[in-house]
Amino acid sequence: MLVVLVVLETVGIDAGGIEEFTRSSRKRLLDATSLTESAVGNWVIGLLVEIGVEVGNSLMIREVFLVAGLVVRRLCGLFRLFGRRTKEFPSGLTTTFLGLFDTAVITPNAANLCVDCIRNDVDITEGIPKQATVHFCKDCERYLQPPNIWVIAHPESKELLSLCLKKLKGLNKVRLVDAGFIWTEPHSRRIKVKLTIQKEVYSSAILQQVFIVEYVVSTQQCDECMRVAAQLTWKASVQVRQKVSHKRTFFWLEQLILKHNAHKDTTNIKEAKDGIDFYYVNRSHAIKMLDYLQSVVPLKLKTSEQLISTDVHTSTSNYKFTFSAEIVPICKDDLVCLPTKLARQLGDISPIVVCYRVGNTVSLIDPFSLKSAEMRGTTYWENPFNSLCEAKDLVEFYIIDVQYENKRQGKYTLATVEVALSQDLSKTYYTRTHLGGLFNPGDHAMGYFLVNANFNNDNWDEYINRLRSSGHRQLHLGGGLPDLILVKKSYPNARKRNKGRNWRLKNLAKEDEDQELRGGKRQDKIKQEMDYEIFLRDLEEDSELRGMVNLFKDPRKDADHGNAEIVETNEVNMISGDEDEVEPEEDFPQINVDELLDDMDALALEDKDGEGDVMMGDESD
Incomplete structure (x- = not known):
């Protein structure tokens, strides 16, 4: 004591x-x-x-x-x-x-202090603002995420909470324990967030504190909406063109774009007479689309720019960029005659070849020798040429006899077949074909009938003159000019019975740049419908082609398609007669239900307002 x-x-x-x-x-x-x-x-x-x-x-x-x-x-x-x-x-x-x-x-x-004394002495929320501002575009209903990214965030969502927390400086100096919204009236333009934080004080004491941060929602127009309001809807455009008489290439390209969502950055899509245009607000988005197009089709690029405005004080200028992409005018099943120089560059292949696939390169095959070659887009534009025949020139033949030869390459088998025109069985023709593995006597095939053919083509004229100078006459098996060339198998009997499809395709929502298509040019609309029908049949008959696109179930189709109508073309269906008297081909390709996607509910069957993606199937519906 x-x-x-x-x-x-x-x-x-x-x-x-x-x-x-x-x-x-x-x-x-x-x-x-x-x-x-x-x-x-x-x-x-x-x-x-x-x-x-x-x-x-x-x-x-x-x-x-x-x-x-x-x-x-x-x-x-x-x-x-x-x-x-x-x-x-x-x-x-x-x-x-x-x-x-x-x-x-x-x-x-x-x-050695009570909790109240510690709170009075230390404020761990110091340095964290209690009020902040978030910017909201009421046109597109997106929030600004600094510095210049606009994101979609629904009320009281985790995306909005994350955006609000990123607006607070000083949170990195404390430990965030909990965060949540406090309900406010939607029209109040206020967002309240309740935060619980912890921080170490007095060496080893942990203090926890709860406080509320109020955000003021300030309206601000995003760059995209600003351009729309000022009618400056695009800064860069990609014009895709192909100089052919049909649009099957663009039907195919459209499905690839949809499957890979390559059009997500576009502000508008317009359909032109010989192609399609994509519009973007950023030049980088247009370049990204060009990179994708170059990976799926062979094309040639041209770039141009237009001065919109300039600022003499800051020496900055505003441009509009236009990218022109021209696709090689060679399509699947086209018959081409190669220039002599190009044929030698491609491995000394025969000048008369058939195009059997188009990707980032053009795949060619000699139907008489099974020799194939791959032609790049740059190679084509160094020696450009046109097709001799295309799908509209196909003629139907009846297979009379098949003689298989001991030569195969991949899925192709060389054979000599005896055929006759389906409309004229009185005269028969012999030819070699690379599709020998598909044909049996009694089948039908589509091909090009070259007897008495007259082509306005320089490469063809050079090839004919070379044959004549070498002593060949109008030969079809001796190495000279063939009478016909078969390119694919046809199923006329099954086509007559099959009156509808249980699947559909998703199509891009695009505007018609050519207003005349909607008005008096009905022939162009009919031709486009015929091209689309041929494209759908190509998907049905080619499983490899079908595997590269998305097919959707059609809930509108009933089990009975007896009353359905389909578009028939002279190039594809040329046999007439009583449908009840013919039997459908046994090998007619059927699309398995397992190949179809069943998320049709998330997609609009018909877009009445002209917005978003629409669903389309065969033109008979």
């Missing part, structure tokens, strides 16, 4: 009641060996308050008693060392003392 008395006299406190203080605190002081110096010092202060000693809030007094606690603890340790009587606190006993700045009774902690 001498230590306590000395301390009291040192700080000038009246210790007249020291005897009562001694009787009430003796047990606590003797049992202080298991506590820290700080706790012992605080006990002394608490005991002084109990006996009526005026201690006050002097920091000097507290520091003195902390030193006294250290001395008492050391003395108690010595008492234990010499066998003096010491006791441990009963299990579960909690030591308490008064706070530094108030009279609240608290348990020992690292700061």
Whole structure:
């Protein structure tokens, strides 16, 4: 007790009641060996308050008693060392003392302050703004994510919460425990977020605090909507063209674009007479589309730019960019006559070849020797040429006999066939074909009839003159000019019975740049429908081609398609007669239901407003 008395006299406190203080605190002081110096010092202060000693809030007094606690603890340790009587606190006993700045009774902690005092002394939300602003475009309903990205975020969604938290500076200095929205009226243009954070204070004390941040929703027009409002809807355009008499290539290209979602950045798509145009607000988006087109079709690029405005003060200019992409005018099943120089470059292949596939290269095959070659787009544009015949020139033949030859290459088999025109069976012709594995006697095939053919083509004239100078006459099996060339198998009987399809394709929502298509030029519309029907039949008959596009189930089709009508073309269907008297071909290709996608509910069958993607199938519906 001498230590306590000395301390009291040192700080000038009246210790007249020291005897009562001694009787009430003796047990606590003797049992202080298991506590820290700080706790012992605080006990002394608490005991002084109990006996009526005026201690006050002097920091000097507290520091003195902390030193006294250290001395008492050391003395108690010595008492234990010499066998003096010491006791441990009963299990579960909690030591308490008064706070530094108030009279609240608290348990020992690292700061020796109550929670209220710590909160009054330390604000862990300091540096975190309590108000912020988010920018919202009311036209496209997107929020601005700095610096210049506009994102879609629904009310009280995780995307909106993430955007709001990114607007707050200082969150990286604290630990975010919880965050959530507080409901506000939608028309109030206010967003309230309740945050719970933690931070370490006073070396080892963890303080948790809850506060609310209010966001003001400020309207701001995004760049895309600004251009639409100012009728500056595009900054770059991609014009895709192909100089052919049909649009089957663009039907195919359209399905590839849809499957890979390559049109996601377009602001508008317009259909031209011989191609299609894509419009973009950024030049980089147009270049991205060009890169995709070059990966799927062989093409030639040209770039042009137009000055829109210029700022003489900052030396900046605003341009519109136009990219012209011309696709090689060679399509699947086309008959071509190669220039002599190009034929030698392609491995000394025969000039008369058939195009059997078009990708980023043009695949050619000699139907009489099965020799094939791949022609790149750059190679074509160095020696451009046109097709001799295309799909509209196909004629139907009847297979009379097939003699297989012992020569195969991939899926192609060389054979000699005897055929006759389906409309005139009185005269037969012999020819070699690369499709021998597909034909049996009694089948039908589509091909090009070259007897009495007269082509306005320089490469063809050069080829004929070379044959005549070498002594060849109009031969078809001796290495000269053939009478006909078969390019694919046909199924006229099954086509007559199959009056509809149970699948559909998804088409791009595009505008007609040529307004006359909607008006008086009905012939062009009919021709386009015929081209689309031929394209659908190519998908049915070629499984490899079909596997590269998405086919969707058509829920509008009933089980009975007896009353359905389909477009018949002279190039594809040329046999007439009673449908009940003919049997459909056994190998007619049928599309398995497993190949069809059943997410038609997410797609509009008909877009009456002209927005979004539409679903289309055969033109008979």
